[in-house]
Amino acid sequence: MLTAMDSSNHWYGHAHVLADYCGLDAANPPPIQGIVQHGWTFVHGYGYGHQPPVGYTRFAWSDVCRRRGQIIGWRDYFVIGAPFLYLDRLLPDDTAERSGTIWYPFHGTVDYEQVEGDHQRLIDEIKETEDGPVTMCLYYVEYEQPQIRRFYEDAGFRVICHGHRGTKWAGTTSNFLHSQLSELRRHKRVASNRLSTAILYGLATGCEAGVYGDPMDFVGGKPGFLGEELLHAWYPDMYGARLDTGRARAVADAELGADHLLDPDELRVVLGWENHG
Amino acid sequence: MVEIRTLTHPDNVTLVRGATQHWSDLERGALGAASVVAGLISAQVHGRCLVVGPVDLALLADVSARAESVDAVVRSIPDSATYGERLPEGRVWCGDVADLPAEASGYDTIVCADLASVLPLESEARPWGAILTDVTDRLSPTGTVVLAVENDLGLHRLTATHNPRLANSDADWNVLATWDASRPRTADAAAASLGGATVWALGPSFPDVRSARRLDTPRGTLADVVAWHTAAWPLRGPDPSWLLRSFGTAGQADALASGWLLVLRPTEPTHTALAATLVEQGPVTEWREDGGSGTPLLALLADGCASHDLPTLRGLLRAWREAVEGRPVDPSPSLVLSGPDGMTGVVEASGSATLDDLWAALATFVAIVRGRHWRHPWPSTMDDADLLRAIGAMAGLPEPSRPVREFVIAAPSARDPFDALDEQQLVAAIDRNNETIRTLRSRLAWTELQYVSHKVGDKAVRTARRVAGKGKRVAKGVLRRLRG
Numbered sequence: 001m002l003t004a005m006d007s008s009n010h011w012y013g014h015a016h017v018l019a020d021y022c023g024l025d026a027a028n029p030p031p032i033q034g035i036v037q038h039g040w041t042f043v044h045g046y047g048y049g050h051q052p053p054v055g056y057t058r059f060a061w062s063d064v065c066r067r068r069g070q071i072i073g074w075r076d077y078f079v080i081g082a083p084f085l086y087l088d089r090l091l092p093d094d095t096a097e098r099s100g101t102i103w104y105p106f107h108g109t110v111d112y113e114q115v116e117g118d119h120q121r122l123i124d125e126i127k128e129t130e131d132g133p134v135t136m137c138l139y140y141v142e143y144e145q146p147q148i149r150r151f152y153e154d155a156g157f158r159v160i161c162h163g164h165r166g167t168k169w170a171g172t173t174s175n176f177l178h179s180q181l182s183e184l185r186r187h188k189r190v191a192s193n194r195l196s197t198a199i200l201y202g203l204a205t206g207c208e209a210g211v212y213g214d215p216m217d218f219v220g221g222k223p224g225f226l227g228e229e230l231l232h233a234w235y236p237d238m239y240g241a242r243l244d245t246g247r248a249r250a251v252a253d254a255e256l257g258a259d260h261l262l263d264p265d266e267l268r269v270v271l272g273w274e275n276h277g
Numbered sequence: 278m279v280e281i282r283t284l285t286h287p288d289n290v291t292l293v294r295g296a297t298q299h300w301s302d303l304e305r306g307a308l309g310a311a312s313v314v315a316g317l318i319s320a321q322v323h324g325r326c327l328v329v330g331p332v333d334l335a336l337l338a339d340v341s342a343r344a345e346s347v348d349a350v351v352r353s354i355p356d357s358a359t360y361g362e363r364l365p366e367g368r369v370w371c372g373d374v375a376d377l378p379a380e381a382s383g384y385d386t387i388v389c390a391d392l393a394s395v396l397p398l399e400s401e402a403r404p405w406g407a408i409l410t411d412v413t414d415r416l417s418p419t420g421t422v423v424l425a426v427e428n429d430l431g432l433h434r435l436t437a438t439h440n441p442r443l444a445n446s447d448a449d450w451n452v453l454a455t456w457d458a459s460r461p462r463t464a465d466a467a468a469a470s471l472g473g474a475t476v477w478a479l480g481p482s483f484p485d486v487r488s489a490r491r492l493d494t495p496r497g498t499l500a501d502v503v504a505w506h507t508a509a510w511p512l513r514g515p516d517p518s519w520l521l522r523s524f525g526t527a528g529q530a531d532a533l534a535s536g537w538l539l540v541l542r543p544t545e546p547t548h549t550a551l552a553a554t555l556v557e558q559g560p561v562t563e564w565r566e567d568g569g570s571g572t573p574l575l576a577l578l579a580d581g582c583a584s585h586d587l588p589t590l591r592g593l594l595r596a597w598r599e600a601v602e603g604r605p606v607d608p609s610p611s612l613v614l615s616g617p618d619g620m621t622g623v624v625e626a627s628g629s630a631t632l633d634d635l636w637a638a639l640a641t642f643v644a645i646v647r648g649r650h651w652r653h654p655w656p657s658t659m660d661d662a663d664l665l666r667a668i669g670a671m672a673g674l675p676e677p678s679r680p681v682r683e684f685v686i687a688a689p690s691a692r693d694p695f696d697a698l699d700e701q702q703l704v705a706a707i708d709r710n711n712e713t714i715r716t717l718r719s720r721l722a723w724t725e726l727q728y729v730s731h732k733v734g735d736k737a738v739r740t741a742r743r744v745a746g747k748g749k750r751v752a753k754g755v756l757r758r759l760r761g
Binding site: 042043044048064066067068070071072073075223224225226229230232233234235236254 | 279281282283284291292293294295296297298299300354371372398399401445447448449450451
């Protein structure tokens with residue numbers, strides 16, 4: 001049996017959430033016998049350069065990821081659904097009333113890509129569209145640049161950050177998803193300038209949604225991982241200032257694998273945790 | 278592994294829901310790759326035409342030349358780019374046929390590949406019948422549909438090295454793609470699926486229906502000719518010969534077709550596509566429709582082998598030689614018919630069949646006999662070259678221009694690693710190996726016997742010589758004493 005854990009399993013506290021769901025020590029998740037998809041993508045479930053070795057199970061969120069992987073020669077997928085949905089199951093929703101919009105500007109990564117564009121124009125578009133208070137949730141890459149953070153604060157937005165993704169088992173904000181779930185549940189709407197993981201999470205937690213505004217340039221994006229035209233073709237219902245919530249929720253449920261969630265006993269077995277706890 | 282790359286397409290291509298990345302159906306075979314099938318399809322084209330799914334690019338060009346206009350929809354983005362370049366005046370949609378815009382309707386002709394190659398992997402699976410409805414919804418009330426349907430029970434599947442449920446290639450992202458109950462599994466059901474379409478049977482073909490090499494007149498004639506292809510089929514996979522014989526004898530051979538081509542139009546289709554000549558691809562170059570009638574020689578030889586009927590085999594092989602030697606025909610036993618008027622080669626060759634051609638044809642026959650482990654009358658001590666020599670002698674053939682051994686075609690077990698064999702082939706390979714081991718043991722035992730016998734004989738001779746020598750010396754001594 002494999003004992004090493006791919007460090008991306010810790011990103012955003014995914015392993016921690018899954019351990020909690022399985023009744024194990026959430027602070028010290030056991031090694032997962034495979035690699036959990038760590039974000040929504042339209043390619044094969046994993047990022048550029050992240051090619052799980054043969055023999056490691058690819059724990060994907062949805063079956064379409066498995067299908068996309070199969071045609072490029074990848075195997076050993078096992079669909080478990082998104083860890084975020086497990087957290088949503090774990091934590092009861094006691095939000096009394098939702099208000100305002102949580103806005104996720106499309107972000108780069110600490111490793112490869114950067115987003116470049118006119119932030120002022122984006123702010124103007126948001127103000128024209130949203131009629132309630134706006135929470136601007138920045139990725140930590142942008143949040144830690146004071147000039148960007150101040151820019152949005154000066155616009156009158158509440159600016160927050162869910163935490164650090166982490167790398168090599170260090171620096172992970174293990175309650176990243178807890179923060180995101182909590183924030184999404186208190187907002188009525190979720191919005192972004194690109195179709196992204198946060199939009200799907202927001203829809204899954206009952207938000208209305210909008211995808212609009214300047215998508216900005218994605219500098220350093222890798223070949224085959226820039227899919228704006230394709231995503232518009234696949235998901236015409238997912239673009240616009242105010243999406244049809246029913247249709248958009250259906251897309252979110254499919255992409256996050258809402259029908260694929262496992263019970264704790266089964267999840268323990270497939271993750272290789274049956275002898276832990 | 279497929280390289281993930283940026284995908285581009287011409288301006289006349291529009292991506293719709295379901296557009297599939299990093300995949301090409303055209304690279305894996307397309308409908309109408311054989312000219313005879315393409316000819317029939319082209320003959321139906323008129324007015325505004327919609328091509329659905331992967332069709333051969335030569336057929337696409339032919340359709341484009343005949344139609345008033347041609348639009349197309351394919352699931353693969355790379356394929357849509359190819360179509361877009363080949364149809365510069367047309368519109369090409371890439372994605373799910375169910376998500377085409379409203380203007381993609383009212384077509385006079387729809388040419389549609391097998392629906393399993395139409396549903397994108399980005400779409401959730403839906404029944405065959407539902408996809409067919411999505412296609413036919415695009416047709417004008419008086420329009421023509423030409424639809425290919427792969428036979429779920431076709432001979433190509435029954436004899437495939439791996440059954441579809443076990444396959445796990447890149448293409449097998451949905452192994453159930455053709456298994457839903459709404460998919461037709463008989464020619465009658467296929468006809469009914471389009472409201473009474475004319476059904477043309479696509480001959481058994483490998484690896485699948487997309488590369489079908491022949492096409493028969495609607496219903497019923499397949500039984501007479503289907504076994505002709507036997508020699509052209511690969512030796513890998515379960516032996517199809519007995520199935521063909523049994524189904525053909527029962528008049529049910531069309532049930533084994535690789536698939537059907539359905540043609541539904543307001544009036545019956547003209548059969549102009551099937552002229553006097555059916556042109557084929559692959560090892561067979563041309564098929565004469567007036568090639569005569571009778572039973573394929575290969576089938577008769579198989580029967581003769583199985584029954585150990587050496588006189589019949591001898592007679593067949595002699596008649597075969599007389600019929601083909603020096604004639605411009607392919608001498609392969611599978612392409613020679615034995616009928617009331619004698620034997621006839623049904624496939625023309627570019628030149629007259631030489632003595633070496635006849636030896637090569639017999640070598641193919643030997644490869645089939647050995648590769649499929651047919652029961653045969655020749656001793657197991659014979660290797661393939663011996664077997665070929667024996668059969669050549671039966672046919673009365675003089676020695677070829679080069680050693681007979683050079684004509685031998687290796688049996689699959691000698692050519693393929695074991696992991697490429699399926700269970701049935703493994704059993705056949707084990708049987709062959711056991712036979713070889715038995716033969717070698719027998720030869721070894723015989724050789725040992727000869728050796729012992731030789732040694733015994735040698736010892737006796739030496740004893741006799743020794744005795745004789747001793748006797749000679751004694752005699753000489755006696756003589757000396759007598760003389761002295």
